[in-house]
Amino acid sequence: MSSTSPRPAPDADAQAIAELYANCYGELVAYLRRLCADHGQAEDLAQEAGMRLIAQARREAIAKPRAFLFHVATNLARDQLRRRMVSDAYAGDGDYEDGGGFAPGADHIATVQEDVARVSAALNTLTPRARDVLVLARIHGHTQKEIADRLNLQPKTVENHLTRALAQLGAALAGRRRQ
Amino acid sequence: MAMNPTESLLQQAARWHAIASGRDLSADESRSLDSWLAQNASHRLAYADICAAAFALEQTQAAAEPIRAALPTARSPRPWLRWGLAAGAPLLLVFALLAGPRVGPSWQNWNSDLYTEIGKPLSQKLADGSVLELDTDSAVRVRLSPERRDIELIRGRLAIAVAKDPNRPLHVRSGDVDAMAVGTRFVVDRGDLGTEVGVHEGIVRVTAADGKPVDLGAGQQAFVGNDSGATRVGALASNDGWTRGMLSVEQMPLAKVLAELDRYLPERIILADETHAAMPITATLPLDDPDAALRALAQTSQLSLRHIPRIAYVMR
Numbered sequence: 001m002s003s004t005s006p007r008p009a010p011d012a013d014a015q016a017i018a019e020l021y022a023n024c025y026g027e028l029v030a031y032l033r034r035l036c037a038d039h040g041q042a043e044d045l046a047q048e049a050g051m052r053l054i055a056q057a058r059r060e061a062i063a064k065p066r067a068f069l070f071h072v073a074t075n076l077a078r079d080q081l082r083r084r085m086v087s088d089a090y091a092g093d094g095d096y097e098d099g100g101g102f103a104p105g106a107d108h109i110a111t112v113q114e115d116v117a118r119v120s121a122a123l124n125t126l127t128p129r130a131r132d133v134l135v136l137a138r139i140h141g142h143t144q145k146e147i148a149d150r151l152n153l154q155p156k157t158v159e160n161h162l163t164r165a166l167a168q169l170g171a172a173l174a175g176r177r178r179q
Numbered sequence: 180m181a182m183n184p185t186e187s188l189l190q191q192a193a194r195w196h197a198i199a200s201g202r203d204l205s206a207d208e209s210r211s212l213d214s215w216l217a218q219n220a221s222h223r224l225a226y227a228d229i230c231a232a233a234f235a236l237e238q239t240q241a242a243a244e245p246i247r248a249a250l251p252t253a254r255s256p257r258p259w260l261r262w263g264l265a266a267g268a269p270l271l272l273v274f275a276l277l278a279g280p281r282v283g284p285s286w287q288n289w290n291s292d293l294y295t296e297i298g299k300p301l302s303q304k305l306a307d308g309s310v311l312e313l314d315t316d317s318a319v320r321v322r323l324s325p326e327r328r329d330i331e332l333i334r335g336r337l338a339i340a341v342a343k344d345p346n347r348p349l350h351v352r353s354g355d356v357d358a359m360a361v362g363t364r365f366v367v368d369r370g371d372l373g374t375e376v377g378v379h380e381g382i383v384r385v386t387a388a389d390g391k392p393v394d395l396g397a398g399q400q401a402f403v404g405n406d407s408g409a410t411r412v413g414a415l416a417s418n419d420g421w422t423r424g425m426l427s428v429e430q431m432p433l434a435k436v437l438a439e440l441d442r443y444l445p446e447r448i449i450l451a452d453e454t455h456a457a458m459p460i461t462a463t464l465p466l467d468d469p470d471a472a473l474r475a476l477a478q479t480s481q482l483s484l485r486h487i488p489r490i491a492y493v494m495r
Contacts, residue, residue, distance in 0.1 A: 018487050169233075
């Protein structure tokens with residue numbers, strides 16, 4: 001790139017991050033409310049995730065700021081859910097063994113990076129077919145039907161591939177092996 | 180929609196994501212997902228694990244590579260993916276982050292005896308006659324026994340006028356720091372970096388994790404950092420105007436004043452340009468109307484305010 005090409009104004013990126021957060025806020029709160037079933041807490045977590053997005057953008061460029069924002073928010077919510085499970089003594093239920101590894105107030109930026117590394121590694125354990133289905137669905141936003149048509153599969157087969165692949169990635173984060 | 184009970188919880192959670200691929204859930208599906216989540220906290224956690232995996236997936240290198248299966252041109256990527264590609268340039272603008280995270284207040288509130296919401300300090304007379312003033316966004320546990328009086332500061336800041344009772348010392352604990360008094364008035368402020376104890380009347384004995392007690396007299400304060408655990412003693416600088424609903428500052432750096440106001444606002448405050456952080460401020464601001472206080476402060480310092488959801492930028 002030519003050195004004479006105009007650089008964007010220094011606060012253009014900061015402005016863009018602020019706008020991304022503002023534009024996503026409603027959706028983020030709705031998502032967190034579904035996760036936590038608590039509107040006040042959903043707003044608090046969305047705010048905290050926004051602060052961390054802004055702080056992280058100050059340190060380095062974020063390639064996927066929206067995914068980063070939702071990921072940080074999700075990890076904050078996972079923290080709260082774990083605490084709630086302890087508080088409510090739900091933990092005795094026993095059919096979902098939590099992988100743990102989340103200290104209260106853990107460094108969520110490091111956690112996000114570690115999650116990305118674990119998911120990358122887990123991707124390599126998937127069959128090529130499962131991996132293609134997963135990428136088509138989750139990255140390119142295709143429906144089950146579209147993927148079924150393009151890969152010449154039954155929609156139900158696509159759903160099963162996706163379910164197993166996502167569960168496998170989820171297990172990589174929860175620190176557990178898929179049964 | 181019925182979930183297959185023989186699937187693991189992670190698989191059940193993953194199936195919801197599989198169904199929602201490339202489309203929104205129908206109203207019926209959405210309701211049944213909500214009722215599945217409501218069945219058990221472990222369902223929520225499993226669902227959140229899958230969400231985290233899906234967001235992590237978007238950030239992997241693999242997500243940026245073309246897929247191997249030969250396909251006709253896929254639908255154009257979602258808007259945020261395009262947005263993400265445009266956001267490559269490093270940020271030059273330096274922000275001042277004024278205060279640390281507000282982590283888990285609701286969880287702390289459940290474990291407290293008395294807590295305050297943001298912007299709603301309160302004053303409470305305890306059973307022994309001591310008057311406890313709890314500042315904005317703070318939480319304490321209180322235990323009064325025949326031998327001693329214990330207050331644990333879980334979060335935030337308190338001031339206490341201790342009722343005299345030589346046989347029953349009053350301890351305020353903040354993490355590893357213990358401040359002990361018989362009859363006096365002092366302030367304990369638990370921040371992200373450590374605990375500050377300021378004495379307005381009487382004598383307070385402060386003991387940090389190292390176990391070595393330090394006696395503070397009126398007009399003195401001590402700060403114990405979370406990292407070092409060392410006790411630094413100095414002249415009383417923090418004022419207790421907050422107990423009267425006012426923030427009076429003289430030649431205080433803008434960043435510190437904003438950090439004080441940040442405690443009272445549901446919004447978080449961000450100073451957009453760090454070069455303004457040291458700007459000296461002399462002002463008296465109403466803490467019972469922190470929005471007005473922030474506007475007045477911005478005006479005084481000739482900066483402007485920009486609001487995005489629950490975050491206020493102070494900028495040129």
